[in-house]
Amino acid sequence: METSVNFAALLSELTLEEKASLCLGSNFWHTAPVPRLRIPAIMVSDGPHGLRCQPDRGADHVGITGSLPATCFPTASALGSSWDPELARRIGQTLAVEARAQGVAVVLGPGINIKRSPLCGRNFEYFSEDPLVSGVMGTALVEGLQSRGIGTSVKHYAANNQETDRLRVSADVDERTLREIYLPGFERVVTQGRPWTVMCSYNRVNGLHASQNRWLLTEVLRDEWGFDGLVLSDWGAVHDRVAAVAAGLDLEMPPNLGVSDAAIVAAVRDGTLDEALLDQAVLRVLRLVDRAREGEPAERPEFDAAAHHAVARSAATECAVLLKNDGNALPLRPAAGDVIAVIGEFARTPRFQGAGSSQVNPTRVDVPLDELRSAMPDGVEVAFAAGFEIGAGVRDEELATEAVALAARAGTVIVFLGLPAADESEGFDRQHIDLPANQTALLPRIASANRNVIVVLANGSVVRLSTWEQHARAILEVWLSGQAAGGATAEILLGTVNPSGRLTETVPLRLEDNSSYLNFPGEAGHVRYGEGVFVGYRGYDAVGCDVSYPFGHGLSYTTFGYSDLTAEVTGDPTITVRCAVTNTGDRAGKEVVQLYVGDPVARVARPVRELKAFTKVSLEPGAAETVTFHLSARDLSYWYEPEHRWVLEGGTFELAVGASSRDLRLTSTVDVPAPPLPARLDAMATLEEWLAHPEGGPALRSAVGVDDNGKPRGILGSEEMLRVIGNFPLGRLAAFNMGIDHATVSELVRQFGR
Secondary structure, eight states: OOSSOOHHHHHHHSOHHHHHHHTBBSSSSBBOOBGGGTBOOOBEEEOSSSOOOOOSSOSSTTSOSOOOEEOOOOOHHHHHTTTOHHHHHHHHHHHHHHHHHTTOSEEEOOBOOOOOOTTOTTGGGSOOSSHHHHHHHHHHHHHHHHTTTOEEEEEEETTOOOOTTTTTOEEEOOHHHIIIIISHHHHHIIIIIOOSEEEEOSSEETTEEGGGOHIIIIIIIIIITOOOSEEEEOTTOOSOHHHHHHHTOOBBSSOOTTTHHHHHHHHHHTTSSOHHHHHHHHHHHHHHHHHHHTTOOSSOOOOOHHHHHHHHHHHHHHHOEEEEEGGGOOSOOOOTTOEEEEESGGGTSOOOSOSSTTOOEESOOOOHHHHHHHHSOTTOEEEEEOOSOSSSOSSHHHHHHHHHHHHHTOSEEEEEEEOOGGGSBTTBOOSOOOOOHHHHHHHHHHHHHOSOEEEEEEOSSOOOOTTTGGGOSEEEEOOSOOTTHHHHHHHHHTTSSOOOOOOSSOEESSGGGSTTGGGSSOBTTEEEOTTTTOOTHHHHHHTTOOEEEOTTOOBOSSOEEEEEEEEEEETTTEEEEEEEEEEOSSSOEEEEEEEEEEOSSOSSOOOSOEEEEEEEEEEOTTOEEEEEEEEOHHHHOEEEGGGTEEEOOOEEEEEEEEEETTEEEEEEEEEEOOOOOOOOOSTTSBHHHHHHSTTHHHHHHHHHOBOTTSOBOGGGGOHHHHHHHTTSBHHHHGGGOSSOOHHHHHHHHHHHOO
16 A cells, blocks of 8 residues: 555445455454555554564464563553653653564553452553543553554553453443543543554443444544544454444454454345445554555664663653651661561562563563662672462472571561462452462561561552551562563662652552442443442542552652642633642652642532642752643533533632642632533422522512512422422422412423423
């Protein structure tokens, strides 16, 4: 194909069978070619945090193993904790170089689904429990990749928040919750990042599979958000190819050859599928192929694996979250003659990525134990004991005894704990959020031998800390931070790098405190999103639930002060919020400044506070910077289901700026004007709603009239009765003979009904 393609002419030359073939892949990783018209195939590849590009014939039929070496960057759970869109953009640019080198046209990622429950087995592939963080970080990654001519596929659209029964389960979720929690991340990426493709999810949404859900794929994605790219299926998500074409799904992967294409041809010929809909899908495939081929070099360039490893290492340092640091246990201050005990098999056999379709064949792996030893000053002994086996171990007692003995002779103990790969993966959900018992049983024994214990965690989703954290002076959460995590961890422990990661998901005291607990993972093919918009910190805050560590939390080796908060309302409306942030410590550091908004009085139940803006600032000791945020009407609005639209309800809004959702340093209020939201006046509107309406209320009072003493007639003259049956629909009260008859109701509805 030439880059200046006349798509309409090309479409006219395709046979019906060729059109159908283009709407399916030709194999597991390639689109279908049409050689006679010089339409080539292009290659797609998994790659949310590193390419998983397989040669033309992969090592296994389902495409899980046998991939080419590639840089494994921090997983999304880690990258999200950086709160740094520029970092995500730089990783995207680096990924694009590797994609170009390996002949990949579209990288299948990022995943921006919301972490509804900490049990979701795929949470390591997602950024946050908050849609703003997910959308901002996802947009940056998309922009980075596509700025280098490599496409992206934002996934998994939509409401894909569990692995249990993932190809069949129906996410039963109200429209307000979809609009406020599960769709905004996709909306931001689509409208700002302009991804080449969007990948539909496996699950059903309110009973209808996402792959054939016209409301999702066409009405919302294309008609509302203006998406002009291609929609492809998750691998195996298509159940009815004809219905999927009609709904707006353009490309089925992997291809159900001889079945899906035949079904499309038959449906067009018998009139059950409008060929114009098929033509739309074909044109989107052709445009994607053309876009992918544009600017492609004649020869594939090689990538600099060492330079890319350095990018991965720098990224990993930005992602680690220092959860606890009692008595400034960190950074370490080793001196000649010191003995530092490193305990935990993860220090020698690191876990740095998740399992499943995102698993990368890394170009190299930094081993934490080796990195610590090489970074220590001369004369410092770094001794190691495994302490436990990863997984079910038969030698745990022997290893634990050895570890306790080592701890007793050391000055500092660094314990590497984490989740085995078998505990979290694509394909299944976790059953609990505890660390393995052999690890939690070891920690108090080590602490009894040495109180100077530092814990380093490697896990893709949150783990429970409340049962064991009292045995550690410091806890460093490094997540699954890619192949260079070992070196980055050593740099943070030794203070070469000041930690600046912040939590993008709440760490609860116990699983039962999570708002999804009673409705996860569902039953009989349905999962009810009964918590509504109260997901993550929104849920914990709504009920005043204590947590181990709140959303947004993270410590630094320096301190930051906040001052001079101002908020100005302008425009229609725009709120400009400013505050000063000062590094009040003695070393350079980075602070994540977070702005939360609350609407304490509203017609609908709203979260106590919601993140609406953030920025990461780097400050030298004593330096200050004024940060500025701009809030729009949308940032203050909620989705009003009766009218299927965003509504800004005027009134007083609470603004809070701080270092986490529960470390709010500065607060203010602003009064935002907005026209009132009138009730829908019909016979089923309540008496109270009629009376509160600025026009309907006076009309109703006039129609009822007053008695000789000037007192309203019937029910309107009794405050007690108004309290008792004021919530009755007006049409029902017509039968009560209390001053409101059917004729009155009919006339009022005729005048004011809408």
